[in-house]
Amino acid sequence: MGRFVARRLLQMIPVFLGTTFLIFMMVRILPGDPVAAMWGDKAPDPAQLAAFTHKLGLDLPWYEQYFDYMGKLFTGNFGETMAGRQVIDVISEALPVTIRLALMAFAIEIVFGVGIGLLAGLRRGKFADKSTLVFTLILISIPVPVLGYLFQTFFADQLKWVTPTVQDSMNLGQLLLPAVVLGSLSLAYVARLSRTSIVENIRADYIRTATAKGLPRRKIIGTHLLRNSMIPVVTFLGTDLGALMGGAIVTEGIFNVKGVGNALFRAIGQKEGATVVGFVVVLVIVYLVASLIVDLLYAVLDPRIRYA
Amino acid sequence: MPDLIEKKTAAKIPAQSGSSAPAPKPEKARSLGSDAWEELRRRPIFLISAALILVLIVMTLVPGLFTSVDPRAGDLRNHYLSPPNYSHLFQADWFGYDGQGRSIYSRVVHGARASIIVGICVTAAVTLTGGFIGMLAGYFGGWMDTILSRVTDVFFGIPLLLGCLVVLNSFTERTVWSVVFALTALGWTQMARVMRGSVITVKQADYVTAAKALGASTGRIMLKHILPNAIAPVIVVATIALGGYIATEATLSFLGIGLQDPTISWGIDINSAQKVIRTAPFALFFPAGMLSLTVLAFIMMGDAVRDALDPKLR
Amino acid sequence: MTTVIEKAQATDRLVPGTPLLEVRDLHVEFKTKDGIAKAVNGVNYSVSAGETLAVLGESGSGKSVTAQTIMGILDMPPGRITSGEILFRGQDMLKMSNEERRKLRGRKIAMIFQDALSSLNPVLSVGYQLGEMFRVHEGASRKEAKAKAIELMDRVRIPAAKQRVGDYPHQFSGGMRQRIMIAMALALEPDLIIADEPTTALDVTVQAQVMDLLAELQAEYHMGLILITHDLGVVADVADKIAVMYAGRIVETAPVHELYANPAHPYTEGLLRSIPRLDQKGQELYAIQGLPPNLLKVPAGCAFNPRCDKATDLCRSEIPALHQVLDRDGAELAGRKSACHLWKETLHG
Numbered sequence: 021m022g023r024f025v026a027r028r029l030l031q032m033i034p035v036f037l038g039t040t041f042l043i044f045m046m047v048r049i050l051p052g053d054p055v056a057a058m059w060g061d062k063a064p065d066p067a068q069l070a071a072f073t074h075k076l077g078l079d080l081p082w083y084e085q086y087f088d089y090m091g092k093l094f095t096g097n098f099g100e101t102m103a104g105r106q107v108i109d110v111i112s113e114a115l116p117v118t119i120r121l122a123l124m125a126f127a128i129e130i131v132f133g134v135g136i137g138l139l140a141g142l143r144r145g146k147f148a149d150k151s152t153l154v155f156t157l158i159l160i161s162i163p164v165p166v167l168g169y170l171f172q173t174f175f176a177d178q179l180k181w182v183t184p185t186v187q188d189s190m191n192l193g194q195l196l197l198p199a200v201v202l203g204s205l206s207l208a209y210v211a212r213l214s215r216t217s218i219v220e221n222i223r224a225d226y227i228r229t230a231t232a233k234g235l236p237r238r239k240i241i242g243t244h245l246l247r248n249s250m251i252p253v254v255t256f257l258g259t260d261l262g263a264l265m266g267g268a269i270v271t272e273g274i275f276n277v278k279g280v281g282n283a284l285f286r287a288i289g290q291k292e293g294a295t296v297v298g299f300v301v302v303l304v305i306v307y308l309v310a311s312l313i314v315d316l317l318y319a320v321l322d323p324r325i326r327y328a
Numbered sequence: 329m330p331d332l333i334e335k336k337t338a339a340k341i342p343a344q345s346g347s348s349a350p351a352p353k354p355e356k357a358r359s360l361g362s363d364a365w366e367e368l369r370r371r372p373i374f375l376i377s378a379a380l381i382l383v384l385i386v387m388t389l390v391p392g393l394f395t396s397v398d399p400r401a402g403d404l405r406n407h408y409l410s411p412p413n414y415s416h417l418f419q420a421d422w423f424g425y426d427g428q429g430r431s432i433y434s435r436v437v438h439g440a441r442a443s444i445i446v447g448i449c450v451t452a453a454v455t456l457t458g459g460f461i462g463m464l465a466g467y468f469g470g471w472m473d474t475i476l477s478r479v480t481d482v483f484f485g486i487p488l489l490l491g492c493l494v495v496l497n498s499f500t501e502r503t504v505w506s507v508v509f510a511l512t513a514l515g516w517t518q519m520a521r522v523m524r525g526s527v528i529t530v531k532q533a534d535y536v537t538a539a540k541a542l543g544a545s546t547g548r549i550m551l552k553h554i555l556p557n558a559i560a561p562v563i564v565v566a567t568i569a570l571g572g573y574i575a576t577e578a579t580l581s582f583l584g585i586g587l588q589d590p591t592i593s594w595g596i597d598i599n600s601a602q603k604v605i606r607t608a609p610f611a612l613f614f615p616a617g618m619l620s621l622t623v624l625a626f627i628m629m630g631d632a633v634r635d636a637l638d639p640k641l642r
Numbered sequence: 643m644t645t646v647i648e649k650a651q652a653t654d655r656l657v658p659g660t661p662l663l664e665v666r667d668l669h670v671e672f673k674t675k676d677g678i679a680k681a682v683n684g685v686n687y688s689v690s691a692g693e694t695l696a697v698l699g700e701s702g703s704g705k706s707v708t709a710q711t712i713m714g715i716l717d718m719p720p721g722r723i724t725s726g727e728i729l730f731r732g733q734d735m736l737k738m739s740n741e742e743r744r745k746l747r748g749r750k751i752a753m754i755f756q757d758a759l760s761s762l763n764p765v766l767s768v769g770y771q772l773g774e775m776f777r778v779h780e781g782a783s784r785k786e787a788k789a790k791a792i793e794l795m796d797r798v799r800i801p802a803a804k805q806r807v808g809d810y811p812h813q814f815s816g817g818m819r820q821r822i823m824i825a826m827a828l829a830l831e832p833d834l835i836i837a838d839e840p841t842t843a844l845d846v847t848v849q850a851q852v853m854d855l856l857a858e859l860q861a862e863y864h865m866g867l868i869l870i871t872h873d874l875g876v877v878a879d880v881a882d883k884i885a886v887m888y889a890g891r892i893v894e895t896a897p898v899h900e901l902y903a904n905p906a907h908p909y910t911e912g913l914l915r916s917i918p919r920l921d922q923k924g925q926e927l928y929a930i931q932g933l934p935p936n937l938l939k940v941p942a943g944c945a946f947n948p949r950c951d952k953a954t955d956l957c958r959s960e961i962p963a964l965h966q967v968l969d970r971d972g973a974e975l976a977g978r979k980s981a982c983h984l985w986k987e988t989l990h991g
Contacts, residue, residue: 224760225755225757225761226760226761226763226764228715228755228761229755229761229762229763229826230763231714231715232713232715232747232752233747233748233774233778233826234745234746234747234748234749234778234779235748235774235778236744236778239778243766244763244766247763247765248763248764248765251765322765323765323767323810323812324764324810324812
């Protein structure tokens with residue numbers, strides 16, 4: 021296991037360097053001048069533009085800029101917001117909220133997704149299965165902003181169970197509704213994936229063996245079936261973290277949760293290009309680390325990976 | 329004719345072979361294709377989604393067929409958020425008016441164009457790019473595979489929506505094509521991975537070895553022997569992804585970093601409706617409903633295609 | 643409630659010759675999209691302690707379905723037991739509750755499957771999978787279970803059992819994996835073991851080792867053994883009696899050596915002739931013409947008639963019963979039965 025972890029960490033280095041380089045290049049190569057963008061729709065004063073360009077080091081050759089940029093990354097310097105705050109400060113302030121929200125959403129999608137998938141898979145072709153397919157299909161089709169407003173209107177405005185926007189961003193109860201919205205799309209995918217996986221595995225020979233061993237049904241499902249069926253689900257969860265981050269921008273924006281997504285949402289709204297990039301870079305790093313953790317979890321579940 | 333039990337056990341084999349990623353299995357393309365078509369024609373889900381998509385495509389090509397009202401013409405004085413008149417089928421006030429006094433019905437019809445163009449173009453572009461890269465990596469293996477796979481990993485390391493934020497951020501004027509470009513630039517990795525896996529499986533098939541032994545050229549082997557047999561999983565993933573791209577475009581436009589006025593997009597309309605959500609919920613309901621229906625149609629289509637091409641998952 | 647299990651436990655040690663299992667007139671069918679497939683059509687056989695019954699047949703003959711029905715692991719639906727009894731120590735298992743049957747599985751009747759790689763759970767260590775038997779059936783602790791798993795691995799002669807107990811199935815060779823399957827079946831010293839093609843997936847040399855191990859352990863514990871195979875070569879050395887199955891019916895039963903020496907059914911005869919022999923080098927190998935029947939459309943009369951070169955009009959119209967076979971003098975041959983209208987010609991011809 022130790023060797024596997026070490027190897028995975030080593031493999032991550034080039035991906036990390038490559039990904040950050042890619043973002044750097046995207047910002048540099050693509051049309052549009054980030055400095056000019058700071059003026060929004062107004063035409064910038066040429067002298068000021070040049071001064072800013074020089075100040076930001078954008079007049080240097082690309083490789084020097086890249087080293088400069090990497091140096092900043094490693095020292096935690098992700099730039100400033102228009103208001104003059106360090107991006108990293110804004111993030112470290114908002115991150116605990118987002119992490120809470122994301123973990124809640126993650127828990128919801130795993131518990132309900134796997135639960136629904138298991139139910140459907142075990143009752144393949146029956147009513148429970150068919151209604152799961154319809155339910156997940158609908159859930160997948162509703163884009164996050166739409167779902168957010170739908171829930172907001174229904175649970176807050178109609179039923180008055182909660183306030184339409186979150187008042188206290190650290191309050192778990194208040195975060196519940198945004199977490200459900202954030203987790204729902206992935207919940208549907210997890211449910212479908214679990215169902216497929218269960219259906220596939222339930223016919224496997226080792227399940228027949230487990231039955232022939234005289235194990236109780238509970239144990240066959242709990243230990244033998246579920247453990248094997250979770251492998252593709254965990255793989256999905258790893259790649260899904262990215263979608264969760266994208267979803268967080270929308271969800272936090274709609275429900276006014278004071279997290280990283282909300283900060284990013286505002287930065288986009290106020291056309292603060294440089295800040296947006298700064299936020300994205302941090303989020304990408306968080307994403308890479310999180311996928312590494314999921315990858316390691318994958319190895320815990322599947323010994324064939326560990327010893328490969 | 330093989331007997332029944334034989335068939336039963338044969339059908340079990342794929343289930344045993346691996347519990348992780350569903351291994352695409354090589355099959356005869358022609359019979360698979362026509363089988364799939366036969367299967368599809370009989371499925372109501374496919375027929376419904378195909379009909380919906382057909383309507384959407386007509387809406388994209390000739391919106392004038394559905395409405396003659398200008399979607400950009402606002403009459404704030406007379407129509408500011410005037411409620412829908414459900415008896416006026418296909419007329420300007422059918423779905424009511426938005427916060428700028430524009431006909432929501434007309435905007436919903438004209439909004440189809442952005443979604444459909446983005447969905448279809450991005451899917452085509454990622455399938456071509458990703459498919460080509462995946463084919464090269466899978467077929468040649470070795471250093472080619474190593475390099476291409478690492479490049480894929482690097483791109484894969486950036487979540488789609490986040491990456492699009494950065495890419496679109498640098499366009500000052502964003503059109504449908506900038507959104508297509510951004511989604512393609514970051515979305516091709518999935519196709520490349522699927523194609524690579526599929527090609528590696530097919531490459532080992534005996535008929536490929538046979539074709540090589542007969543001296544067929546590399547290009548011919550790739551196009552005539554590998555591609556038709558490796559394409560099925562790619563088609564499945566592409567059809568399902570199409571709905572996702574449409575949803576992503578709407579989300580980006582909603583966030584204000586996707587399409588911009590004067591392009592008409594359901595995402596933009598959803599965004600502008602949020603300010604009036606309590607007084608005029610219909611302004612949100614219709615674009616949101618159309619968007620969901622469109623995504624649903626493509627996802628249902630993808631589901632049906634997958635079931636037809638990969639019966640083992642049914 | 644005195645259950646079968648308690649009664650069975652009362653008879654602690656197996657005495658060779660004690661009747662263990664009797665299958666009576668078993669019928670099993672499968673519902674398929676194209677109709678009903680009659681997989682097992684009135685099978686009768688029995689096994690006693692210390693005895694080995696080989697059930698021989700091609701795939702689709704119903705031999706595995708019968709075994710799965712005995713074991714209670716038949717997929718139902720699509721499978722359905724339409725009639726018959728399966729007596730284990732005199733009690734009809736088909737009338738037991740699911741829970742009673744579960745407790746018999748693994749403890750009293752165990753099964754060895756063909757493909758050990760797919761039959762063992764890939765994500766659990768072999769030690770866990772072996773130990774599970776003791777934990778579930780005997781309430782053993784984790785530690786005890788592990789110790790017993792090591793003991794079992796030793797008994798089936800897996801080298802360095804103590805070090806390998808935490809390994810996973812994919813880390814073992816095919817032969818070693820099959821030994822683990824055997825160990826798992828033996829764990830609770832069951833009365834009866836059903837081995838479904840236990841060596842088919844193995845190399846020839848490993849096949850012999852695994853068969854020897856099985857025979858040796860059987861002799862030690864006096865278990866009953868049902869050996870399901872399509873390979874006549876495997877059977878000869880280990881089996882006491884043979885039941886040959888075709889299209890869901892038993893077509894011939896006989897003590898093993900008598901069957902080899904002098905078959906009483908044309909199908910058995912064909913199978914024997916299709917074994918390659920050194921003394922026939924250079925000659926073309928005999929093969930039974932045609933294919934096994936489609937179970938959705940079994941031919942009228944004797945199911946084998948389209949492939950049989952002796953078939954008469956009677957064979958095409960009437961299903962032959964399983965007759966007692968007589969010798970030339972009209973005396974009954976013990977344990978020999980044949981379901982052929984022409985058994986006399988076949989046996990004595």
